Amino acid sequence: METVTPRRYAILTEGLLVGTHGKTAHGVLRYRDDAVAVVIDSDYAGKRVDEVVPWLGSRAPIVATLEEAMQYAPNALLVGVATSGGKMPPSMRPTVLAAIDKGLEIVNGLHECLRDDPEFVKRAQRSGSRLWDVRVPPDDIPLFSGAAYNVPSQVVLAIGSDCAVGKMTAMLEVERAAKEEGARIEFVATGQTGILIAGKGIAVDRVISDFVTGAAEQLVLDAAKTADVVFVEGQGSIFHPAYAPVTFGLLYGSAPDALVLCHRVGKTHIAGFDNVALPDLAQLIRDHEALLDRVKPAKVIAIALDTSALSDADARAAIAQTAKETGLPVDDPVRNGGLGLWRAIENGVRTTPKALALAASR
Amino acid sequence: METVTPRRYAILTEGLLVGTHGKTAHGVLRYRDDAVAVVIDSDYAGKRVDEVVPWLGSRAPIVATLEEAMQYAPNALLVGVATSGGKMPPSMRPTVLAAIDKGLEIVNGLHECLRDDPEFVKRAQRSGSRLWDVRVPPDDIPLFSGAAYNVPSQVVLAIGSDCAVGKMTAMLEVERAAKEEGARIEFVATGQTGILIAGKGIAVDRVISDFVTGAAEQLVLDAAKTADVVFVEGQGSIFHPAYAPVTFGLLYGSAPDALVLCHRVGKTHIAGFDNVALPDLAQLIRDHEALLDRVKPAKVIAIALDTSALSDADARAAIAQTAKETGLPVDDPVRNGGLGLWRAIENGVRTTPKALALAASR
Numbered sequence: 001m002e003t004v005t006p007r008r009y010a011i012l013t014e015g016l017l018v019g020t021h022g023k024t025a026h027g028v029l030r031y032r033d034d035a036v037a038v039v040i041d042s043d044y045a046g047k048r049v050d051e052v053v054p055w056l057g058s059r060a061p062i063v064a065t066l067e068e069a070m071q072y073a074p075n076a077l078l079v080g081v082a083t084s085g086g087k088m089p090p091s092m093r094p095t096v097l098a099a100i101d102k103g104l105e106i107v108n109g110l111h112e113c114l115r116d117d118p119e120f121v122k123r124a125q126r127s128g129s130r131l132w133d134v135r136v137p138p139d140d141i142p143l144f145s146g147a148a149y150n151v152p153s154q155v156v157l158a159i160g161s162d163c164a165v166g167k168m169t170a171m172l173e174v175e176r177a178a179k180e181e182g183a184r185i186e187f188v189a190t191g192q193t194g195i196l197i198a199g200k201g202i203a204v205d206r207v208i209s210d211f212v213t214g215a216a217e218q219l220v221l222d223a224a225k226t227a228d229v230v231f232v233e234g235q236g237s238i239f240h241p242a243y244a245p246v247t248f249g250l251l252y253g254s255a256p257d258a259l260v261l262c263h264r265v266g267k268t269h270i271a272g273f274d275n276v277a278l279p280d281l282a283q284l285i286r287d288h289e290a291l292l293d294r295v296k297p298a299k300v301i302a303i304a305l306d307t308s309a310l311s312d313a314d315a316r317a318a319i320a321q322t323a324k325e326t327g328l329p330v331d332d333p334v335r336n337g338g339l340g341l342w343r344a345i346e347n348g349v350r351t352t353p354k355a356l357a358l359a360a361s362r
Numbered sequence: 363m364e365t366v367t368p369r370r371y372a373i374l375t376e377g378l379l380v381g382t383h384g385k386t387a388h389g390v391l392r393y394r395d396d397a398v399a400v401v402i403d404s405d406y407a408g409k410r411v412d413e414v415v416p417w418l419g420s421r422a423p424i425v426a427t428l429e430e431a432m433q434y435a436p437n438a439l440l441v442g443v444a445t446s447g448g449k450m451p452p453s454m455r456p457t458v459l460a461a462i463d464k465g466l467e468i469v470n471g472l473h474e475c476l477r478d479d480p481e482f483v484k485r486a487q488r489s490g491s492r493l494w495d496v497r498v499p500p501d502d503i504p505l506f507s508g509a510a511y512n513v514p515s516q517v518v519l520a521i522g523s524d525c526a527v528g529k530m531t532a533m534l535e536v537e538r539a540a541k542e543e544g545a546r547i548e549f550v551a552t553g554q555t556g557i558l559i560a561g562k563g564i565a566v567d568r569v570i571s572d573f574v575t576g577a578a579e580q581l582v583l584d585a586a587k588t589a590d591v592v593f594v595e596g597q598g599s600i601f602h603p604a605y606a607p608v609t610f611g612l613l614y615g616s617a618p619d620a621l622v623l624c625h626r627v628g629k630t631h632i633a634g635f636d637n638v639a640l641p642d643l644a645q646l647i648r649d650h651e652a653l654l655d656r657v658k659p660a661k662v663i664a665i666a667l668d669t670s671a672l673s674d675a676d677a678r679a680a681i682a683q684t685a686k687e688t689g690l691p692v693d694d695p696v697r698n699g700g701l702g703l704w705r706a707i708e709n710g711v712r713t714t715p716k717a718l719a720l721a722a723s724r
Contacts, residue, residue: 143604144603144604146603146635146637149637204571205570205571205572206570206571206572207570207571208567208568208569208570208571209566209567209568209569209570209571209574209607209608209611210567210568210604210605210607210608212571212607213603213604213605213606213607214604238653239653239656239657240614241506241508241575241614241615241657241658242505242506242572242575242576242614242615243572243575244575244610244611244614245571245572245574245575245607245608245610245611245614246571246572246607248606248607248610249571249606249607252602252603252604252606252607253603253604273508275508275511275657275658276656276657277656278656279656287652290649291600291601294601294638294639294640294641295601295603295637295638296603296637
C-alpha cells in the first residue's frame with residue numbers, strides 16, 4: 001500500500017496529451033486536478049490544459065521542459081501516458097532521468113517497470129528519488145483476517161454487471177460531489193488508473209490469488225482511519241468467466257456494508273463471452289445480496305447507470321425505468337454529476353446493519 | 363504446467379518417514395506407489411514401507427543412502443517432508459546435492475525454493491539436473507479464453523463446504539477405483555500436495571488473481587488430451603471469506619460439466635470464520651448450480667462425505683441421511699473405497715449438457 005505526503009505532480013505527456021495515449025494524464029487531470037502542479041508537453045507549451053482538452057476541466061499550465069516545470073514546485077513526476085505495449089517512449093527517458101536526479105518521486109503506470117531498469121534504479125539510489133510502479137503490488141500483503149468487519153466506517157463497494165461499465169468513474173464523481181459537501185469520504189483504488197488518480201492503492205488483479213481478499217482488507221483498514229465513508233473501486237463481475245476471482249476478492253475482502261451497482265444501459269452479456277447472458281438488474285442485485293448474506297450481509301443501496309450512448313431524453317427514461325424495476329435510487333453521475341447519487345448513498349448507509357448496530361449501542 | 367516422462371521417485375525422508383512431517387511422502391506412497399522406486403531413510407533402512415507405516419499400503423523398499431537407492435533406478439529425488447517453516451532440513455542437503463550431480467530431477471514441495479539456492483542451481487546447470495519447486499506456478503499462464511468449454515472430455519470438479527473437507531483425497535480414491543476399472547480418467551492437481559502426487563499441476567493459490575481461471579483452463583486442456591473424464595481438485599469454498607477467489611478460479615476456469623460436493627459430517631461454519639454459517643447441503647448445491655447456470659451450467663452429481671470422526675454405524679446413518687436430504691448418491695470414498703462414488707460419477711456424467719449434446723450430434 002502507498003501512503004505518503006500529498007503528491008504534486010508534474011505530468012509528463014510529451015506530445016501525447018491529446019488522444020487516447022494520454023488517458024492516464026486525463027484521469028488525473030479530471031479527478032485529481034488539485035494534485036497537478038504542471039504538465040510537461042512541448043507540443044502544447046504555453047497553453048493551459050483546458051485550452052487543449054476542454055472536457056478535463058483543468059486549468060493546469062503546460063510547459064516544455066522539466067526546468068520550467070520545477071518553477072511550479074512538483075514533488076513527483078507522473079509518466080502520464082498509456083502506450084500500446086506498455087513501454088516508455090524513448091523520448092521521455094532524459095526527462096525521467098533528470099527528474100530522478102532532482103529527487104522527484106517517479107510514478108509510473110506503464111507495464112514496463114522503473115525498478116527493472118538498472119539506470120533508473122542506480123540514479124534513484126544516488127538522489128534518494130522514490131520509484132513507484134503502480135501496477136506492482138506490495139510484497140507484504142497479509143492473508144484476510146476479518147479485521148475489516150470491525151471498522152467503524154461505512155464501506156461502500158461498487159459492483160458491476162461486467163468490466164468497463166463505469167465503476168471507477170461513478171465512484172470518483174460521487175466522491176467529488178461528497179467532498180464538496182464536506183463529507184469525510186475516501187475513494188479506495190483497486191486498479192492502476194484509480195491508483196494514479198488516488199495516489200495510492202493496490203492493483204488487486206496483480207495480487208496472488210490467495211492474498212486478493214487480504215489486499216482489499218488492508219485497503220479498507222487504511223482508508224477507515226480517516227474516512228467515515230469508504231468507497232471501494234470494484235472490478236469485474238461475479239459472473240465474469242475470467243475475472244470473477246478478482247471480483248470476489250473485493251466482494252468478500254473489502255467487507256462492504258453497502259453496494260452500488262454499476263451498469264451500462266443496453267448491456268446484455270459479459271463482453272467477450274456470449275455464453276454469459278446477464279440477468280435483469282433486480283435479479284443481479286438478489287444474486288449479490290444472497291452471496292453476501294452468507295458472509296457479511298450488505299444490500300445494494302443505489303445504481304449508477306452509464307447512459308453515455310443515449311440522448312438526454314432517452315437517458316432520463318432509462319434512469320426512471322431502472323428505478324421502477326429495482327425500487328432503488330438511480331442516476332448517471334457522469335451525465336448529471338455525483339450529488340444525486342451521493343445523497344442516495346448517504347441515505348442508504350444510515351440503515352446498514354453496521355449503522356443500526358452502532359445506533360443501538362449508543 | 364509440468365508434463366514430463368513418468369517419474370520414478372526416490373523419496374527422501376531421512377528420519378521423518380513416520381509422523382506428520384512425512385505427510386508429503388505419505389501422500390505419494392498412498393496414491394502414487396507406482397511412481398515410487400525407493401525411500402531413503404536411514405532410520406528404517408532394510409524394511410519395507412508397509413512394515414513402518416502400514417496404512418500407506420506401499421511395499422516400497424527403504425534404504426539408507428542415495429548410492430543404495432540408485433540400484434532401484436529412480437529418475438527423480440522427491441524431498442518427501444513438510445517441515446514447519448518450510449525449510450529443508452540441513453541433513454538432507456548433501457543427499458540432494460549428490461542426486462543433482464547424478465542428474466536426477468529434484469522435486470521439492472517446501473516453501474524454500476531450490477531455484478533460490480545458488481549452489482543447487484550451479485550444480486544442476488553442470489549436471490543437467492532439473493529442479494522443480496512445485497509451489498511456484500509457471501510464468502507463462504495465459505488469460506482464460508473459453509477454450510475449456512469445448513473439450514470433448516467430461517470435466518468433473520470437486521467443490522466443498524470449506525477448505526480441508528477431503529476434496530483431494532476423495533478425488534484420488536475415486537481416480538484409483540476408476541483406473542482399476544480401466545477408465546481413462548485423470549486427476550488434475552491444483553494444490554501442492556496434489557501436484558506431488560500427480561507429478562504435475564499448478565498451485566492455483568499462488569497464481570496472480572487475473573490468471574487463476576486461465577491456469578485452471580490450461581490444466582483442463584492438458585488433461586483432456588488423454589482422459590475421457592477429467593477430475594479437477596477443488597480448493598476452498600464459494601463462501602470462504604479469504605479463499606473464495608481461488609475457488610471461483612476453479613469453478614469458472616475449469617468449466618466443469620459436473621460437480622462432486624465434498625463435506626465433512628458435522629461441519630457448520632467456515633473454519634476460522636464464525637460469521638460464516640454454512641447452509642444445509644441441499645441449499646449449498648442450489649447455490650453452486652445457480653452460479654454456474656449463468657456461466658456454464660453444471661449439476662452436482664454425487665457427494666463425498668468425510669465420516670472419519672464417526673463409528674461405522676454412525677457413518678452409514680450419516681451417508682443415508684445425506685442421500686435422503688439431497689436425493690444424490692453419497693459415499694465416503696476413504697472409508698468405503700472409491701468404487702461406489704466412481705459408479706455414481708460415471709452414471710452422472712452420462713446426462714450432463716455436454717454428454718447429451720454429443721449424443722444428439724451422433
